[in-house]
Amino acid sequence: MTFSQSAWRNVRRYLNTHRSELSRAAGALYPIEFHVPGTALLMPPEWSAPAPVEIERVRLRWTGGAEMQAPLVDGSELEARQILPLYSPSRSFERYTQAIRYIDSPSLFENRPSYRLTGVEWGPDGDGELSFGLATYFDKLDVSEALGHEFAARSTEGLANWARLPLRRLVSDPFDLDLRAVVPAITTLLVRVRSSGEATFLLHWRDPDKVATAGGLYDAIPAGEFQPSAIAGDPAGSDFDLWRNIVRELNEELLGAPEYDGSGSRPLDYERWPLYRALERARRTRRVRVYCFGVGCDALTLAATIPTALVIEDEVFEEVFGEVVKTNAEGVTVTEWNGRDTSAGIPFTEQNVLQFIGNEPMAPPGAACLALVWKHRDLLFGS
Known part of the structure; x- marks a missing residue:
């Protein structure tokens, strides 16, 4: 049992220290036309907006309820159990999240209500409709992190191919929303634009x-x-x-405020929240603009994300956020890079964009946001 848990922990830590290269290697399993160019984010044509869409043109439809179909793969299958360690001499953990909690738990590890994607549609006019029901965060991790673990384990043996990835074969179509609970994050690249036209991210x-x-x-x-x-x-x-969720993340990651984590008894009153009201005023005058690119999946874990961009005038950023915090509950803001002070952002240049996409350990959703914002910069930065 001790050996089993130690071996599992070693693979888990290998996964966590090599995610960037593992994501690129896993991307080779899927057709190149599904990739956001230069990244390991998979975004097929039917999930891609024809052009960046202002976020208010993306309608959300609720499809939750008792009639919502249970996922066909939930992480309890034999193919998933084969990568889980023992918790007793004769029994293995039943779910990947159980193993994380008891063997290698990070400081932030809570099961919370989460929205489950059930449909993606883009109209010819560019408007979109995303349909959702309700699931939990662990519904996502029990499959996505298990997929990443399986690939990492086979990679250490030099055998990360379809024949040696039985759990991945169960999720044969990453874009089949009935196969697993697709519980997306929202990944937003914030770009500060100065009156001179220069921008930082x-x-x-x-x-x-x-x-x-x-x-x-x-x-x-x-x-x-x-x-x-x-x-x-x-x-x-x-x-x-979508927009309100982004504002909550801005509050947490830029201002260091406690997260509205889904554990409270009352929903947040957005209309009385000063941060939300200030950003809404700026949106009405188009000094803040928010765009959606579609929906994608990390090739390694098949974890889904909604890539977006937030374009904000520099004066508005200074007024609303001022100096951002350097650390928060999930990590640190990049305030210094290549020996330069980047507390106001990293210069949004082709050299820097390509450096992070191609040569730095970058999460596929963030890399895709960088690539897509650079591709559509003329549209996004125009008024």
């Missing part, structure tokens, strides 16, 4: 001792799971909104 380094996913990687900021702010109340109520 913010990045976050995710501390592997604090987070269960994407540890040891750079990622766009803000990024977080699409979740309600309270455990009680209507899940399709005021929290069921």
Whole structure:
């Protein structure tokens, strides 16, 4: 039992220290036309917006309820159990999240209500509709982190191919929303634009001792799971909104505020929240603009994300956020890079974009946001 748990922990730590290269290797399993170019994020045509869409043109539809179909793969299958360690001399853990909790738990590891994606549609006019029900964060991890663990284990043996990846074969189509609970995060690249036209972007380094996913990687900021702010109340109520979820992450990651983590008894009152009201005023005058690119999956774990961009005028950023915190509950803001002070952001240049996408340990969703914002920069930075 001790040997089994030690071996599992070693693979888990290998996964957490090599996610960037493992994601690229896993990307080779899937057709190149599914990739956001230069990254390991898979985003097929049917999940991709034809062009960046302002976030208010992405409708959300609630499909939750008792009639919602249970996922066909939930992480309890024999193929998943084969990679789990023993908790007694004769029995293995039943779920991947159980093994994380008891053997290698990060400081942030809570099961919370989360929105489950059930449909993606993009119209010819560019408008989109995303359909959701309700699941939990561990519903996601029990499959996604197990997939990453399986690939990491086979990689250490030089055998990471379809024949040696039985759990991945169960999830044969990453874009089949009935196969598993697809519980997306929202990953947003924040770009500060000055009156001169120069721009900077913010990045976050995710501390592997604090987070269960994407540890040891750079990622766009803000990024977080699409979740309600309270455990009680209507899940399709005021929290069921992409923009509001982004604002909650801004509050946590830039201002260092405690997270609205879904454990409270009452939903957040957005209309009375000063941060939300200030950003809404700036949106109405288009000094803040938010765009959605579609939905994608990390090739390694098949964890889903909704890549977005937040374009904010520099003066508004200074007024609303001022000097951002250097550390938060999930890691650190990149305030110095290549010997330069980047507390106001990293210069948004082709050289820096390509450096992070191609040569730095970058989470696939963040890399995809960088690539997509660079590709569409003329559209995004125009007024």
